Amino acid sequence: MLTKKVKKRVSLLSLVLILSVISIFLILRSLTSNILYFQSPTDIKNNNDINFNKKMRVGGMVKKNSITINDKEIKFIITDFDNELKVSYSGTVPNLFSEEKGVVAEGRLQDKKFFVADRILAKHDENYMPPELKEIIKKDVK
Amino acid sequence: MISNLFSMGNYGFFVWSSFFTTLLVCAIFYIRTRKTLKKYEKEFAKEIEDLSVEQKKVILENSKIASQVLSSYNKSI
Amino acid sequence: MIKFFSNSNIFFWIEKLTNFINSIFFIVLLVAISFALILSPPDYLQGDSVRIMYVHVPAAWIGLASFFCIALLSLVNFIFKIKNFNLISKSIAPIGLVFTCLAIITGSLWGQPTWGTFWVWDARITSMLILAIFYIIFILSYKLISDQKKADKISSFVAIIGSINLPIIKYSVDWWNTLHQPASIKILGASSIHSSMLVPLFLMFFVLILYCALIFLMKYKTEIIRIKKKNLKRL
16 A cells, blocks of 8 residues: 555655754753743752843742832742742732742842842743632631 | 623723634634635636536536535525 | 545535534524633632633634644645645634634733733743744745645645644643743643633633634635636636
C-alpha cells in the first residue's frame, strides 16, 4: 500500500519535523530568561550578577499580614515560601491584590532584599468557586 | 436583580463587552459566510441555466449536486 | 467516479445536518447564555468578571482544536494527497482564526480588571498570538498563491510546522513563570473549577461548537460548489 513516493514524503517530513522541533527547543532553552515573565525571590537570591538599574519583575505570594499602607506607599512582602523580598509601591493596586494571593511586581531592585515597584499586577490562581463554598472551606480549615 | 445584571458588580463593562464582541463577531462571520455561499450558488445556477439544453440535461443527469443547487436556487427566487 | 458520488453524498448530508443544527441552535444558545450570565454564581475572588471565562475558555479551546485538526489533515494530505482533506482544512482555518482572536480579545478584557493590565508578553499570551499569526499565514498561502497544487503544498507545510506551537501553548503555563494561571481543567484528574461554574462553561462550549459546525458546513459547501463550477467550465 505504501508506495515509494509516500515513503519518500514520510521520511522527508519526519526529518524536517525533527529538525525544527530540535531547533525550536534549543531556541527556547537559550531564551529561557526572556520567556520567564517574572523571577521568584529565590531566583534573585541565587543570581549573583543582577543589574540593579534594569527593570525586572518579581513574582510570588503576598505574605500573610505583611501589607502596610500609609499615605505615600504600600509595603508588602513577596514570598515563594523559601525566600522573601520586601516591596514598596506607590499607586493603585488591582482589585485582586490581597494577602496570600499571587502577585507580580515590576520595578527595580534596590538591594537583594528590597524592591521598588512601579507597577503591580495580580496573578490569579486556577481555582474558581462560588463565595459560599469559600466560606465553608475557610471554616473547615479553622 | 436587574440592575445587578447590568452592573455585574462593577465588572459590567468588561463582562458585557466581551459577550457583545463575541456575539457581534460571530454574527458578522455567519452573515459573510452565508453571503459567499449564496453568491456561489447563484453563479453556479446561472452557469447551468446558460448552457445549451442538451448540455444542461447531461449535467443534471450526471451531477446530483448541480441539480440540488439549481432546485434550491429556483426555490429561493 | 467513486469520488464523485461521495461528494454528492456529502452534499446531501450537509443539508440535513445544517437544518438540524438550525432547529436546535437558538434554544441551546438561550439556555447557555442564561446560565452564563444569570444562573451561575460569581467567583469568590473575581466576582462577576469570572463570566468572561465562559466565552474566553471555549474560544481558546476551539482555536487550538481547529489548528490541531488542520495540522493533522495537512499531515495526511501531504503524505497521501487526498484532495478532500485540503478542502476541509481550508474551511476550518477561518473559524480557528476568528476564535483565536476572540480568545485574545476576551482574555485582555478579563485581564484588565483582574491582573490590572490588558496585555503582557508572557509565554501563554505570546504563543497564542503566534498561533493567530500561523492561521493568517495559512489562510494567505492559499489566498495569494494562484497555483492550486503549490498552494496546497505550502499551506500544509505551514500547518505542520505551526503544530509545534500547540504543545508550547498548552504547557507554557507549566514550563515557565507566566502571569496566566495554570490550566483549571485537566484531562486527567479533578478540575479546579466548581461544578456550578462548569455547567455554563460546557454549555457555552457546546453552543460555540454548534456554531462552528454551521460555519464549517457552509464553507465546505462553498468549496464543493467552487470545484463543481470549475469542472463545468471544462466541459
